Amino acid sequence: MIVTTAAKPTEQTMAKAKSLAEELSGQFQLRRGRTLSQLMTAGSDDQLIVVLDNEVRYYTGSTSEQPLYYHPSMAFVRVKRLLRGEHDPLIELSGCMPGDRVIDCTAGLAADSLVFSVAVGPEGSVTSLESEPVLHAVVREGLSSYKSGLPEVDEAMRRIKLERSNHTEYLASLPDDSVDIVYFDPMFEEAIEESSAIGPLRSLANHGRLSDSAVQEAVRVARKCVMLKEQRGSTEFERLGFTRCKTKKTSKITYGVIAVDRAT
Structure with a gap:
């Protein structure tokens, strides 16, 4: 599993992403200008978590599919x-x-x-x-x-x-x-x-x-x-x-x- 952030994360978001990567035995990756699809391809991994300032999104298989994120619905x-x-x-x-x-x-x-x-x-x-x-x-x-x-x-x-x-x-x-x-x-x-x-x-x-x-x-x-x-x-x-x-x-x-x- 790959864990990353938005292109320009805050220090708090970066720390949260690193913590989640450790918790879930994933690998933290800096964006470095790459798209989410590029990260998944480069890492040969079809599971990806994106940590944003106020949300965590989970993608599996493809970033074109709707991610899992918390919402009360x-x-x-x-x-x-x-x-x-x-x-x-x-x-x-x-x-x-x-x-x-x-x-x-x-x-x-x-x-x-x-x-x-x-x-x-x-x-x-x-x-x-x-x-x-x-x-x-x-x-x-x-x-x-x-x-x-x-x-x-x-x-x-x-x-x-x-x-x-x-x-x-x-x-x-x-x-x-x-x-x-x-x-x-x-x-x-x-x-x-x-x-x-x-x-x-x-x-x-x-x-x-x-x-x-x-x-x-x-x-x-x-x-x-x-x-x-x-x-x-x-x-x-x-x-x-x-x-x-x-x-x-x-x-x-x-x-x-x-x-x-x-x-x-």
């Missing part, structure tokens, strides 16, 4: 609705309240983590887990620097604690009844065509099937419930013991819940 619309006092299905169905502690076991671009973070507020906490190193790095940098134009949303992003970890191992390390909600949103086996915003994510994301052991650990540590997001026709709810929730018939996704109800 539809989560921004959802959190604006929450801030207006409107409802969100995930928050309603999970029973999430201000002050709750949430673990999002499958971070991806941390969209649902952001919704949870707004819902739990400053007095709550959201820990978001991502096992894939590049995706973890891109999202971590985005959460720390992205500016949405709404201070409440930016503060919610900064509060998310993103951990690079396997979710089963992480859950196994926690005490019983130590969080309120545990959430799973595995990568769907079939892409939803309308979700072009997460297209570049699919090449990096962990496509592993959610395991029974992960769900068992989640039930052990959750005080309120364990939630699963899946495509409407998925059989994963039945396989893993989740009760399907009622959602709009027009929605391509739905949720399942295992109610724990040990909250006091």
Whole structure:
């Protein structure tokens, strides 16, 4: 993997690029007037990260393809609705309240983590887990620097604690009844065509099937419930013991819940 910067980087951006190269076992390359394609060709490498002043972009295969970078996408619309006092299905169905502690076991671009973070507020906490190193790095940098134009949303992003970890191992390390909600949103086996915003994510994301052991650990540590997001026709709810929730018939996704109800 090659890590580089814009043509004229600041000292801070240069330092961040060098740090990312070390973290991801990549090679840092100065631009020296070269295009991104020229860097990839010269380095015989089809993976490239570009560190900009306020963004990190990941390219694979070709720089003509859309890069992966952090953006809240539809989560921004959802959190604006929450801030207006409107409802969100995930928050309603999970029973999430201000002050709750949430673990999002499958971070991806941390969209649902952001919704949870707004819902739990400053007095709550959201820990978001991502096992894939590049995706973890891109999202971590985005959460720390992205500016949405709404201070409440930016503060919610900064509060998310993103951990690079396997979710089963992480859950196994926690005490019983130590969080309120545990959430799973595995990568769907079939892409939803309308979700072009997460297209570049699919090449990096962990496509592993959610395991029974992960769900068992989640039930052990959750005080309120364990939630699963899946495509409407998925059989994963039945396989893993989740009760399907009622959602709009027009929605391509739905949720399942295992109610724990040990909250006091």
